[in-house]
Amino acid sequence: MAASRGLCFGLARLGARMGRSRPPLTHRRGVSSCIDPSHGLTEEQKEFQKVAFDFAANEMAPHMAEWDQKELFPVETMRRAAQLGFGGIYVQPDVGGSGLSRLDTSVIFEALSTGCVSTTAYISIHNMCVWMIDTFGSAEQREKFCPDLCLMEKFASYCLTEPGSGSDAASLSTSAQLKGDHYILNGSKAFISGGGDTDVYVVMCRTGGKGPKGISCLVVEKGTPGLNFGKKEMKMGWNSQPTRAVIFEDCAVPVANRLGMEGQGFNIAMRGLNGGRINIASCSLGAAHACVQLARDHLLVRKQFGETLSNNQFLQFKLAEMATKLVASRLLVRQAATALQENRSDAASLCAMAKLFATDECFSICNQALQMHGGYGYLKDYAVQQFVRDIRVHQILEGTNEVMRMIVSRNLLSEI
Amino acid sequence: MSGRVLVGVKRVIDYAVKIRVKPDHSGVVTEGVKHSMNPFCEIAVEEAVKMKEKKLIKEVVVVSCGPQQVQETIRTALAMGADRGIHVEVLAKDYESLGPLQVSKIMAALAKKEEAQLIILGKQAIDGDCNQTGQMTAALLDWSQGTFASEVTLEGGQVKVVREIDGGLETIKINTPAVLTADLRLNTPRYATLPNIMKAKKKKIANVKPVDLGVELTSKLEVLRVDEPPQRQAGVKVETVDDLVGKLKEAGRI
Numbered sequence: 001m002a003a004s005r006g007l008c009f010g011l012a013r014l015g016a017r018m019g020r021s022r023p024p025l026t027h028r029r030g031v032s033s034c035i036d037p038s039h040g041l042t043e044e045q046k047e048f049q050k051v052a053f054d055f056a057a058n059e060m061a062p063h064m065a066e067w068d069q070k071e072l073f074p075v076e077t078m079r080r081a082a083q084l085g086f087g088g089i090y091v092q093p094d095v096g097g098s099g100l101s102r103l104d105t106s107v108i109f110e111a112l113s114t115g116c117v118s119t120t121a122y123i124s125i126h127n128m129c130v131w132m133i134d135t136f137g138s139a140e141q142r143e144k145f146c147p148d149l150c151l152m153e154k155f156a157s158y159c160l161t162e163p164g165s166g167s168d169a170a171s172l173s174t175s176a177q178l179k180g181d182h183y184i185l186n187g188s189k190a191f192i193s194g195g196g197d198t199d200v201y202v203v204m205c206r207t208g209g210k211g212p213k214g215i216s217c218l219v220v221e222k223g224t225p226g227l228n229f230g231k232k233e234m235k236m237g238w239n240s241q242p243t244r245a246v247i248f249e250d251c252a253v254p255v256a257n258r259l260g261m262e263g264q265g266f267n268i269a270m271r272g273l274n275g276g277r278i279n280i281a282s283c284s285l286g287a288a289h290a291c292v293q294l295a296r297d298h299l300l301v302r303k304q305f306g307e308t309l310s311n312n313q314f315l316q317f318k319l320a321e322m323a324t325k326l327v328a329s330r331l332l333v334r335q336a337a338t339a340l341q342e343n344r345s346d347a348a349s350l351c352a353m354a355k356l357f358a359t360d361e362c363f364s365i366c367n368q369a370l371q372m373h374g375g376y377g378y379l380k381d382y383a384v385q386q387f388v389r390d391i392r393v394h395q396i397l398e399g400t401n402e403v404m405r406m407i408v409s410r411n412l413l414s415e416i
Numbered sequence: 417m418s419g420r421v422l423v424g425v426k427r428v429i430d431y432a433v434k435i436r437v438k439p440d441h442s443g444v445v446t447e448g449v450k451h452s453m454n455p456f457c458e459i460a461v462e463e464a465v466k467m468k469e470k471k472l473i474k475e476v477v478v479v480s481c482g483p484q485q486v487q488e489t490i491r492t493a494l495a496m497g498a499d500r501g502i503h504v505e506v507l508a509k510d511y512e513s514l515g516p517l518q519v520s521k522i523m524a525a526l527a528k529k530e531e532a533q534l535i536i537l538g539k540q541a542i543d544g545d546c547n548q549t550g551q552m553t554a555a556l557l558d559w560s561q562g563t564f565a566s567e568v569t570l571e572g573g574q575v576k577v578v579r580e581i582d583g584g585l586e587t588i589k590i591n592t593p594a595v596l597t598a599d600l601r602l603n604t605p606r607y608a609t610l611p612n613i614m615k616a617k618k619k620k621i622a623n624v625k626p627v628d629l630g631v632e633l634t635s636k637l638e639v640l641r642v643d644e645p646p647q648r649q650a651g652v653k654v655e656t657v658d659d660l661v662g663k664l665k666e667a668g669r670i
Contacts, residue, residue, distance in 0.1 A: 047492070
């Protein structure tokens with residue numbers, strides 16, 4: 001029976017459906033383990049997760065190394081993902097979104113990330129932008145932008161950071177002067193994911209006085225005169241998405257493109273980031289999950305001192321610690337997602353805690369998985385180094401882990 | 417013409433899982449093991465859904481026989497685009513001995529009840545590898561059969577089927593009603609989309625018992641023992657062609 005399965009089923013089918021002959025990471029053992037990410041999910045969530053895992057294994061994992069090495073922005077693959085509903089996961093269905101919860105979203109991004117962290121992270125940033133337009137936009141703005149974005153006919157970028165304002169985001173200086181029915185933008189944004197290749201830019205800029213209350217949110221479309229881009233940055237990871245400075249030189253943007261009220265921009269940006277932090281943390285979870293499995297498989301195969309590494313107690317214990325930290329991170333991220341969905345009062349703090357904890361722990365997990373591979377872990381032939389390089393930046397963007405500590409401590413120490 | 421297609425789907429151990437034989441050699445370990453829809457059944461569902469999208473047929477009804485868990489498999493088919501499901505309840509102890517003959521009797525009874533014009537099945541299941549259910553169902557119904565289909569075209573009251581056979585590809589034209597069994601290259605099954613997974617929740621799955629269909633489940637087959645295939649032995653190197661012929665004769669191969 002076991003032999004005939006391979007013969008009859010044939011590698012042709014496996015070849016057609018999957019770019020490589022190795023089965024998807026989660027499925028090989030068959031019996032679910034303590035780190036199985038489907039534990040505790042509803043039947044429906046398990047279905048979403050399965051589609052995401054299958055898509056990651058078949059459409060992303062076979063290409064993740066090439067996308068990284070050649071710095072390719074996989075537009076067609078992302079559009080295929082959008083066909084399945086991954087372009088606007090928590091966007092409302094009336095404008096083309098899938099209308100799912102933050103927890104469903106976390107589960108999906110975690111699964112997709114096992115196929116390629118960089119691409120999944122970009123998809124999550126795109127999702128965040130579409131959500132902002134969906135939530136704060138007028139009926140006209142939602143109709144105009146969301147349907148194309150949900151299908152990834154058009155791609156979006158989130159523009160908050162500037163050369164002079166990173167963690168101190170509220171001090172941003174890109175100005176937007178009102179002239180008739182247009183705002184004239186001057187200034188520049190730094191480190192913009194997708195910058196130069198995307199179509200819709202959600203830009204936080206200063207329409208009023210200093211501080212957060214003077215900031216508004218404008219949607220700027222590619223091709224607007226005065227919208228320029230810097231050189232493509234060369235990065236340690238996240239190479240399947242281009243990163244560029246976005247430069248505004250007397251760039252005229254219609255007032256009709258403003259999301260929400262003047263002075264509401266900072267709030268919109270931060271509301272977007274709460275979800276963005278869960279998404280990024282979820283991407284880290286996926287990478288760590290993949291790396292724990294890679295490490296496990298390596299320990300069962302590699303022999304030194306006359307036996308497989310899996311017989312070495314230090315490595316057994318190390319693997320157990322990695323698994324424990326992974327599950328702990330996952331629980332915190334999922335709890336934060338639920339809190340955000342329910343609009344709980346602790347949602348923002350929990351999102352910050354989840355981002356802080358999960359990105360730090362998961363980086364450590366991936367790094368240890370690399371160490372367990374020995375010299376092989378350092379070679380680009382092995383996926384583990386790409387997971388390490390790709391998730392390193394998750395501890396920095398969408399609010400550095402230092403800023404996450406600021407948010408949490410403020411919540412604990414405020415007198416209110 | 418009812419425009420209704422019946423698709424049979426089977427819940428099997430996932431193709432990627434390493435199979436282990438039970439210590440008592442009565443079967444393979446299924447408890448706690450990952451299961452999914454038989455890959456050839458996925459192809460069958462895809463073909464039916466494609467026919468519906470082309471408006472060649474009106475309704476896709478998906479059927480699975482087994483205990484409670486097969487409902488997951490039916491839901492997956494609904495998420496791929498099937499309209500409704502039928503769960504033929506078979507208790508765990510009867511499921512052990514459920515084979516192609518019993519399933520084909522069930523499918524035949526359902527086809528009559530549902531007034532189906534086509535039945536599409538996978539060519540075989542990756543656990544039993546029997547490759548019998550489609551053929552038996554056609555015989556019980558006295559319907560045409562187009563098995564190992566790698567291409568299917570509906571033409572009025574007939575079906576043109578390109579079959580994968582040992583000699584290559586064979587094209588036949590058969591009358592409906594017919595039973596088709598899907599081979600590997602018939603199509604590439606779609607991923608379920610998020611909206612379709614949510615829509616599938618609202619689609620109906622009816623529960624039916626074999627006794628209601630007049631089908632008796634007792635099997636005349638008894639599994640005596642299940643063993644792993646023998647471990648692959650090391651080969652022997654020979655120096656000349658004469659040595660090779662000699663060795664083959666010794667082993668009784670020629």
